Amino acid sequence: xxxxxxxxxxxxxxxxxxxxxxxxxxxxxxxxxxxxxxxxxxxxxxxxxxxxxxxxxxxxxxxxxxxxxxxxxxxxxxxxxxxxxxxxxxxxxxxxxxxxxxxxxxxxxxxxxxxxxxxxxxxxxxxxxxxxxxxxxxxxxxxxxxxxxxxxxxxxxxxxxxxxxxxxxxxxxxxxxxxxxxxxxxxxxxxxxxxxxxxxxxxxxxxxxxxxxxxxxxxxxxxxxxxxxxxxxxxxxxxxxxxxxxxxxxxxxxxxxxxxxxxxxxxxxxxxxxxxxxxxxxxxxxxxxxxxxxxxxxxxxxxxxxxxxxxxxxxxxxxxxxxxxxxxxxxxx
Numbered sequence: 001x002x003x004x005x006x007x008x009x010x011x012x013x014x015x016x017x018x019x020x021x022x023x024x025x026x027x028x029x030x031x032x033x034x035x036x037x038x039x040x041x042x043x044x045x046x047x048x049x050x051x052x053x054x055x056x057x058x059x060x061x062x063x064x065x066x067x068x069x070x071x072x073x074x075x076x077x078x079x080x081x082x083x084x085x086x087x088x089x090x091x092x093x094x095x096x097x098x099x100x101x102x103x104x105x106x107x108x109x110x111x112x113x114x115x116x117x118x119x120x121x122x123x124x125x126x127x128x129x130x131x132x133x134x135x136x137x138x139x140x141x142x143x144x145x146x147x148x149x150x151x152x153x154x155x156x157x158x159x160x161x162x163x164x165x166x167x168x169x170x171x172x173x174x175x176x177x178x179x180x181x182x183x184x185x186x187x188x189x190x191x192x193x194x195x196x197x198x199x200x201x202x203x204x205x206x207x208x209x210x211x212x213x214x215x216x217x218x219x220x221x222x223x224x225x226x227x228x229x230x231x232x233x234x235x236x237x238x239x240x241x242x243x244x245x246x247x248x249x250x251x252x253x254x255x256x257x258x259x260x261x262x263x264x265x266x267x268x269x270x271x272x273x274x275x276x277x278x279x280x281x282x283x284x285x286x287x288x289x290x291x292x293x294x295x296x297x298x299x300x301x302x303x304x305x306x307x308x309x310x311x312x313x314x315x316x317x318x319x320x321x322x323x324x325x326x327x328x329x330x331x332x333x
């Protein structure tokens with residue numbers, strides 16, 4: 001697909017969709033949070049009734065999916081696209097951030113940097129998946145190669161990743177964090193301690209852990225997977241800064257992840273990532289309409305679930321072939 005439109009022309013087409021609806025936003029917030037909290041209440045009740053944990057575990061999977069949807073509302077609030085006012089976005093972001101154990105100001109800063117540099121080889125390292133080029137990997141020390149292989153291993157990224165994300169990464173400010181972001185991390189940590197303590201005193205710490213650990217794992221696993229496949233696929237886009245183009249990085253370097261309708265709902269339409277990267281101010285509930293109504297997006301090749309599974313075996317950007325390759329392809333590269 002060859003795009004002939006400028007960013008300005010594309011933004012003119014997207015402008016009508018970048019208008020949050022207070023009614024829609026409140027409805028999405030109400031449905032998501034009442035369902036998530038209601039499911040939590042049901043699981044607590046079943047545990048207190050001594051129902052076998054085997055029957056409760058499937059509910060924790062559903063709870064993890066609602067955690068993902070809560071995070072998408074947080075994500076939109078970080079972009080200022082969920083509500084019409086800055087204040088409303090900030091407080092909804094802080095509340096949903098607490099429920100997903102993610103500091104609002106810190107995550108917003110890193111994620112905005114990700115949007116400004118996605119696909120730029122000279123601006124990697126903030127809010128993205130660590131990606132090395134073939135030449136960088138070949139020139140790296142044995143220790144760095146080992147670290148990179150461990151980082152990209154599915155058991156580490158998707159198995160340990162959720163716990164590292166919630167228990168370590170989200171608990172500490174980044175080295176380049178601004179004062180507001182650093183303060184936000186510590187305030188979120190304090191609020192999380194108060195929340196967990198209060199819930200544990202009410203229902204018991206063991207009960208809390210029996211529900212929260214699997215919910216957090218499923219939610220974190222789904223979130224990391226979605227973030228991974230949004231930019232890590234064979235024919236994605238990477239370019240050096242002097243040639244980097246935001247339209248190309250969005251349309252070619254961000255996936256259109258084709259999911260069943262129910263998974264699009266739980267993931268807050270984040271699969272329409274090619275549109276989101278072009279204009280992050282579009283509320284998630286308007287993204288499907290963009291896909292249907294704008295010719296440019298109907299020409300984008302979707303990433304199917306089967307194709308996305310193959311991306312786990314892709315690890316390095318080959319600048320010569322302009323595609324991601326696996327470690328096993330190094331000799332040919």
